[in-house]
Amino acid sequence: MAAPIIRIDNITKRYGPLTVLDGLSMDVLPGEKLALIGPSGSGKTTILRILMTLETISGGHIEVDGDQLYHMPKNGSLAPADDRHLHKMREKIGMVFQHFNLFPHKCVLDNVTLAPMLTKGVAKATAEKRAMELLDMVGMADKAKSMPAQLSGGQKQRVAIARALALSPKIMLFDEVTSALDPELVEEVLNVMRKLAVETDMTMLLVTHEMGFAHDFADRVLFFDRGKIVEEGGPDDIFRAPKQERTQTFLRKIIAAGHRV
């Protein structure tokens, strides 16, 4: 078995008196598709944000692709990571947000080419060629010159996926990427992600309330509650035969709310 690409070792995250993650440990294998489910406030989004270095951690260690994420080796021990180290580590990770976070002052194409040109020094022509391939893959090539404000939510999210892919990360984080979409637009985004899962060997972590999609997409499902992993297993185990009572209760509520499993 390959070594994990992500090792989360006993991390704690506190906001003032509130403990969001409490001594959490988990491993993710290269190429694994992981679904993180659980009630809101359970800490699942916080994990993605921590992996993207959008948060700090209050304790513990994270190793990504063989290197410490929030620490760096210094004189034989570990010191807090500096900007340069974080910059190096972020190359391995991409993230897609719930609210897309496209740059509203740049056209679709420029949204996708900006980071490769700035962070990797890719020439404009090369960056645009690659961007067009990615936009084609997400079905947005014909909108390359449109501004984000002219797009629907589903279209924006597909551009956001292309934008994250343009940096060729090894790990992609999807944070409730369909939660802000009108119901009829959800499927076009999920289709893109299905395609990604089949066509690439990227490691993908997905926080979602789309249980049906999580079931089809994930190799492994983690159920979170109150900052801890309550239960984990294959999608069939978790969705068809959950063992823990809290998992059962959560899934019952989700199904009652009309989500298909």
Added chain:
Amino acid sequence: MTDWSGYIGLILQGALVTIELTVLGSLLAFVMAFAAGLGRVSRFLAVRALATTYIEFFRGTSIFVQLFWVYFVLPFAGVTLSPLQAGVLALGLNVGAYGAEVVRGAVKAIGREQREACIALNLSRYQSMRHVILPQALPLMLPTFCNNAIELLKATAVVSLISLTDMTFQAQVVRAQTGSTLVPFATILVLYFLMALAISSGMRWLERRVTRGLDGVRT
């Protein structure tokens, strides 16, 4: 009957000085506004403290006093400035302090989501500011910058106190020589108004330019 043409010519010469002061003062104010405004959001305490001190000092003391310091007191420290240099310096530093708060407010108004997208795309702090935050913040600054520029234009009148022959100074000369208050002061009233009008229409044009393509994002 007074022959006004010579006197009007004098006032127009003053108008040129006023325009020169306004343009140069605005340029300095613009530079100071960005330097201090971005300094205020720096992650380094020393930079923030320096920017805050500058802003509070120049907002908190009168332009009149500042001008006298620059022109009459600085020479004691070995720095002698021409009246024009002193005027530009005092006006630019004064208005720049107000502009700095505009820059800071606009930069802060570009929300967390945009900053997080920059981090996720691995842009450096400088790249985020230069390519993502400032281009979106600039349209928010322009309406207030327009106010500031007009304030600066009107504040140029105080430089007549350090013997700079601006429009107000010349109007007073004309008044003293002709005994008429109405004609010179009606003339400069109209001229100030026209200059302010030119500033505000120029700013509106600029605003339309920088917000192009952002329709539906901002109103």
